[in-house]
Amino acid sequence: MTTRAAQLRQILSNGGPGIVPGATDCFTAKLIEQAGFPMVYVTGGGAANTYLGMPDIGLVTLNELASQAERISDAVSVPVIADCDTGFGGIANVKRTIRAYERAGLAGFHIEDQVFPKRCGHFDGKAVVSTEDMLYRLHAALDARTDPDFLIIARTDSRAVEGMEAALERCHAYREAGADAIFFEQPRSIEELTQVSNAFKGVPLVANMVERSKTPIVPEQQLKDLGFNIILYANFALYLGAFAIKSGLKVLREEGHSKSVMERMLSFQERQDLVGLAKADAYERDLVAKVKASLVKK
Numbered sequence: 001m002t003t004r005a006a007q008l009r010q011i012l013s014n015g016g017p018g019i020v021p022g023a024t025d026c027f028t029a030k031l032i033e034q035a036g037f038p039m040v041y042v043t044g045g046g047a048a049n050t051y052l053g054m055p056d057i058g059l060v061t062l063n064e065l066a067s068q069a070e071r072i073s074d075a076v077s078v079p080v081i082a083d084c085d086t087g088f089g090g091i092a093n094v095k096r097t098i099r100a101y102e103r104a105g106l107a108g109f110h111i112e113d114q115v116f117p118k119r120c121g122h123f124d125g126k127a128v129v130s131t132e133d134m135l136y137r138l139h140a141a142l143d144a145r146t147d148p149d150f151l152i153i154a155r156t157d158s159r160a161v162e163g164m165e166a167a168l169e170r171c172h173a174y175r176e177a178g179a180d181a182i183f184f185e186q187p188r189s190i191e192e193l194t195q196v197s198n199a200f201k202g203v204p205l206v207a208n209m210v211e212r213s214k215t216p217i218v219p220e221q222q223l224k225d226l227g228f229n230i231i232l233y234a235n236f237a238l239y240l241g242a243f244a245i246k247s248g249l250k251v252l253r254e255e256g257h258s259k260s261v262m263e264r265m266l267s268f269q270e271r272q273d274l275v276g277l278a279k280a281d282a283y284e285r286d287l288v289a290k291v292k293a294s295l296v297k298k
Contacts, residue, residue: 005149008079008107011038012151012181012204012229019220022234024050025068026075030274032237033076039107040076042069043234044083045120050238058117062088062097070104079107081151081230086116086129087137094140098150108151110183110206111137113158113170121157121185122213128158131170138177153206153230154179159186160214168199181206181230186214193218197226206230211239 011017022043023029029040045056047065065082073080082101087094094111101109112118113134115127128134134154141152154174159167171182181204184196193215196205207228209217223231248261258265272278 003147003149004073004079004105004107005147005151008039008081008151009149011079015224015229017230018224019231019233020081021237022046022232023072024238026072027274028237028241029072029076029080033078034274037078039078039230040072040080041232041234042072042080042082042106043238044085046235046238047083049235056120056123058085058119060085062093062100066097066100066104069101069106073105080105081108081110081153082106083234084109084111085118086114087111087141089116091136091140094137095144098141098144098152099146102145102147102150106150108153108180110153110155110181111141112155112183112185113137118157121155121208122210122215124160126157126160128156128161131173134170135173135177138174138179142178151180151204152178153181153183153204155183155185155206157185159184159188159192164192164195168195171196171200175200175203180204183208188214190216190218193223193226193228197228201227203227204229206232208232208234209236210234211236 017039019037020039020041021032021037022041023032024043024046032040044060044065047068048054048056048060051064051068052059069080069082084097084101087097113128115129119126138154145152154171156167156170156174158170167184171184175182182200183206185208187193187196193207205228207223208215209231211217220231244264251261252258
């Protein structure tokens, strides 16, 4: 059977996947798949916000993120990649992390060169480890990988710390070490995105579109033309959902009922269809009938 990692490799070979929305839970992941996106991303920052109610400052643990990623991967049929921050510790931790992510059924992850505890890539006050230390992380991940199709994405957060040229040099070192794809975090303009593109022709590239933040929002086709295969909208669904929930709760508080917002909600039936209630009921009926038939034969 084809693995999710192999599916992702095929998608990349065809120039995709293009836009990859992020999910913090299984319900959102199923909505992403239902909308027709060929891949789902598990966002570490979103997990910190929703799982802990805390900012993205390195508080989520390996077990918390890997277990949530496993549930999300199990809930959808498309490939899933996930954030793994700095690898959750030293070299031995990175080895443990990749094994956990592979067991979770993920198609790949990205690992970054920030110090621990890390900060969101679009926060101020970040710091990065040396290139050598990041290479230790990368080699640990590459050595620990058991599925050669599992995608290892090297992310640098050094643009905001050391400048554009130093960040590009780091990415070349990461690619030479064996990283399958490059994630250059926080380019500040279309010109900088183009610089990254020109420096890594033919290499799978990740672009991170963060609304109202450091990197400009660029249309999908323009990014794909530049060579950015994976275009993360890591917290688009989270922002959108939070806005809708906040607006709806205000109405519920002020009006005392939900009638005026029902047209902006999933229906009860749509909710059950999304999570597969009819399929679960059919399975139970079939199993009961099968067992009863076997007892009659005896």
